[in-house]
Amino acid sequence: MASSPEAKYTEETVLWVKRHTPKLMTFAVSRPEAYRFSAGQFSRLGFRDGEGFIWRAYSVVSAEYADTLEYFTVLIEGGPMSVKFAHMQAGDTILLDKTATGFLLPERFQDGRDLVMLCTGSGIAPFLSILEQPEIWQRFDRLALAHSVSRADELIFNDRIAALSEHPLVGEYFGKLTFQPVLTRDQTDGALCGKRLPALISDGTLAAAFGMAFTQADTRFMLCGNPDMVKDTFQALLDKGFAMHRNRIPGHILMENGF
Structure with a gap:
C-alpha cells in the first residue's frame, strides 16, 4: 500500500x-x-x-x-x-x-588539496552551507568560491562570507578561503567584471584571481547554477583536461543545476 x-x-x-x-x-x-x-x-x-x-x-x-x-x-x-x-x-x-536529497557533496571526492566552488545566482546556497562545516576546512588546504551575478546589488552574501572569519567553528581556518565576486553586467571594486565564469576559466583569469594553479592532481571543482553556466563551465574544464567525478571513476568535477 x-x-x-x-x-x-x-x-x-x-x-x-x-x-x-x-x-x-x-x-x-x-x-x-x-x-x-x-x-x-x-x-x-x-x-x-x-x-x-x-x-x-x-x-x-x-x-x-x-x-x-x-x-x-x-x-x-x-x-x-x-x-x-x-x-x-x-x-x-x-x-x-521529510527527505533531503542531492549529490553535490564534497566528501564524494576521495583526494585533492584545493576545492574550487563556482556558482551563479542562487547556486551559492549549497556552498554557504558547506562553508559552515569544519570538516571541509580541515580536509582541504585551500578553498575558493566564485559567485557570478549580473548586478552588484545581487552580491548579497559578501558580508556573510566575510563574517566566517569570526565563526566559532571555522573562523580559525578562514585564511584558507579566497572569495571572488564576478559581475557580468556591472562594475564594482573587487569583482571580476564583464566575463562569464567559463571565459574566466578558459583565459586563466579566475585561477590568477584565486592565486592558484588549477591542476588535475590537486584541484577539485563543484559547480552549481543556471544550466547554461553549468554546461559551459563544465566544457571549459573539460577543455583543460579535467573530468567528471563518478562513483566508480574518480574525477575532478561535481555539478548540479540550480536556479
Whole structure:
C-alpha cells in the first residue's frame, strides 16, 4: 500500500523573510527534530495549491547543525512558487518533504588539496552551507568560491562570507578561503567584471584571481547554477583536461543545476 502524502512531509512555520531586492529573498523555516541533511543537499518545499500541491527543490543554506532551515531563492516572474514566495510572511505555513536529497557533496571526492566552488545566482546556497562545516576546512588546504551575478546589488552574501572569519567553528581556518565576486553586467571594486565564469576559466583569469594553479592532481571543482553556466563551465574544464567525478571513476568535477 502506498504511503499517504501526509506521511511524506511535515508542516513547518516560516520564521522570517528577508527581501534583498525585488527578485532575491532569503527565509527560514522551523526544523523538525528528525530532519537530517548533508551540507550541499536540497529540500523539497511545497504549498497546497487548490486540491493538490506544488513542490520545488531548494538547496539548504543552513549548516547541518543549525536549529532552523534557511533558503535562498530568485523570484521568477509568473513562476508558481515565486508567486507563493512573493506573498509569504513570517508565521505562514510551508510544507517540507521529510527527505533531503542531492549529490553535490564534497566528501564524494576521495583526494585533492584545493576545492574550487563556482556558482551563479542562487547556486551559492549549497556552498554557504558547506562553508559552515569544519570538516571541509580541515580536509582541504585551500578553498575558493566564485559567485557570478549580473548586478552588484545581487552580491548579497559578501558580508556573510566575510563574517566566517569570526565563526566559532571555522573562523580559525578562514585564511584558507579566497572569495571572488564576478559581475557580468556591472562594475564594482573587487569583482571580476564583464566575463562569464567559463571565459574566466578558459583565459586563466579566475585561477590568477584565486592565486592558484588549477591542476588535475590537486584541484577539485563543484559547480552549481543556471544550466547554461553549468554546461559551459563544465566544457571549459573539460577543455583543460579535467573530468567528471563518478562513483566508480574518480574525477575532478561535481555539478548540479540550480536556479
